[in-house]
Amino acid sequence: MKLASRMLICIGIICLFTTFSWAQDTSTTPRDNNGQKWRIGYLEGGSFPDYEMIFLKIVSGLMDLGWIKPMTLPEAYDPDHRRMWEWVADNAQSDYLEFVKDAFYTSGFKAENRQATKAELIGRLQQAKDLDLILAMGTWAGQDLANDQHSVATVVASTSNPLGSGIIKSIDDSGFDHLHAKVEPERYAQQLRLFHDIIGFTSMGLVYENSTEGRTFAALDEAEMVAKERGFTLKSCFASNNNVSLEQASAEVKACYEELAPQVEAMYITVHRGESLQNLPHLLAPLVEHGVASFSMAGSDLVKHGALLSIAQAGFTYVGRFHAETVAKIFNGAKPRDLSQQWNAPPKIAINLGTAEMIGFDPPFHILAAADEIYDKIEEVP
Numbered sequence: 001m002k003l004a005s006r007m008l009i010c011i012g013i014i015c016l017f018t019t020f021s022w023a024q025d026t027s028t029t030p031r032d033n034n035g036q037k038w039r040i041g042y043l044e045g046g047s048f049p050d051y052e053m054i055f056l057k058i059v060s061g062l063m064d065l066g067w068i069k070p071m072t073l074p075e076a077y078d079p080d081h082r083r084m085w086e087w088v089a090d091n092a093q094s095d096y097l098e099f100v101k102d103a104f105y106t107s108g109f110k111a112e113n114r115q116a117t118k119a120e121l122i123g124r125l126q127q128a129k130d131l132d133l134i135l136a137m138g139t140w141a142g143q144d145l146a147n148d149q150h151s152v153a154t155v156v157a158s159t160s161n162p163l164g165s166g167i168i169k170s171i172d173d174s175g176f177d178h179l180h181a182k183v184e185p186e187r188y189a190q191q192l193r194l195f196h197d198i199i200g201f202t203s204m205g206l207v208y209e210n211s212t213e214g215r216t217f218a219a220l221d222e223a224e225m226v227a228k229e230r231g232f233t234l235k236s237c238f239a240s241n242n243n244v245s246l247e248q249a250s251a252e253v254k255a256c257y258e259e260l261a262p263q264v265e266a267m268y269i270t271v272h273r274g275e276s277l278q279n280l281p282h283l284l285a286p287l288v289e290h291g292v293a294s295f296s297m298a299g300s301d302l303v304k305h306g307a308l309l310s311i312a313q314a315g316f317t318y319v320g321r322f323h324a325e326t327v328a329k330i331f332n333g334a335k336p337r338d339l340s341q342q343w344n345a346p347p348k349i350a351i352n353l354g355t356a357e358m359i360g361f362d363p364p365f366h367i368l369a370a371a372d373e374i375y376d377k378i379e380e381v382p
Helices: 002-024 049-064 081-092 111-127 139-145 185-200 212-217 220-231 246-260 280-289 314-331 352-360 364-371
Strands: 038-044 098-108 135-139 153-157 179-181 205-208 233-238 268-270 295-296 309-311 349-351 371-375
Touching: 038 139, 049 081, 049 153, 049 280, 049 314, 081 098, 081 205, 098 179, 111 139, 135 139, 135 314, 139 153, 139 212, 153 314, 185 205, 185 220, 185 268, 185 295, 185 309, 205 212, 205 220, 205 246, 212 220, 212 268, 220 233, 233 246, 246 280, 280 295, 349 364, 352 371, 364 371
Parallel strands: 038 098, 038 135, 135 153, 153 179, 205 233, 205 268, 268 295, 295 309, 349 371
Antiparallel strands: 309 349
């Protein structure tokens, strides 16, 4: 009996591995949906700039793969994400897929809207059944579609920690056949180790909302782990992120930066509505005044406009391509759950020399030699 059980377990493992391997090898070649176009919808928690930028890079990736005819995409960020979605829906030409114009859903980062938005979309998925795939941008969106209330393919993007926020079961298993979420194991711990290697600070500031989601967005667990590992002090300041206006979120973050700047040698700019590109000049002012080094969690766009360091991401091109290939494989028959969720950002450094000079930091030659994006000055925020 034990032998039979072991054989069944082994067969199960072999089948799982075979299915996983097949999924990875699934073609990304464009194909239609039995003579019809694949229909794509969109869900976000609210208007966070990364969501729109990553969405456009997914569109660009699908163009590169031949699913969409080449076209010029907008370069300027539009805070009205619905308007951008509708622009893409109107202008993307494809024989294989379409971005459904009325399939844009957002809660505006308001808790009172979240359940209604979720219910409206899931109701559509259950009853109308007119969407083949949902792009779920951010933690709220991923959480709201990671359930058995529907079975529509869901690709979750732009989440700080899909495992820690309960979207997926594990790094290797989303937990639902229809679900796929990008995971970067120890992404933020690696960023912080790199930041500490370069600067060698003894104290670092972190601003976040004091909630489960806020701590996840700020990668607090990984920050505390690296602080203990490297022996530096972590100083926190709380600022509201959800259920407040963008103006209030920005004002609270600005106040936190002014409070922390005299107390720390480094600042980790995380994922918070108040740590936006538009608010960046107000956040950098106290850091520059006190000679505080900064590292942007989100990527090099903030470095271009004054953050000292980040991981160079070529405008989210790499991650957009990863999600585009995932979408293409799903439309070619792969089960989302069977596709690898692991993705690691290329180890490329972005640095702003204008900021370095202003805070009195002279980057070593080996750092400059390793940098893929070097900005000589601080560009104005558009």
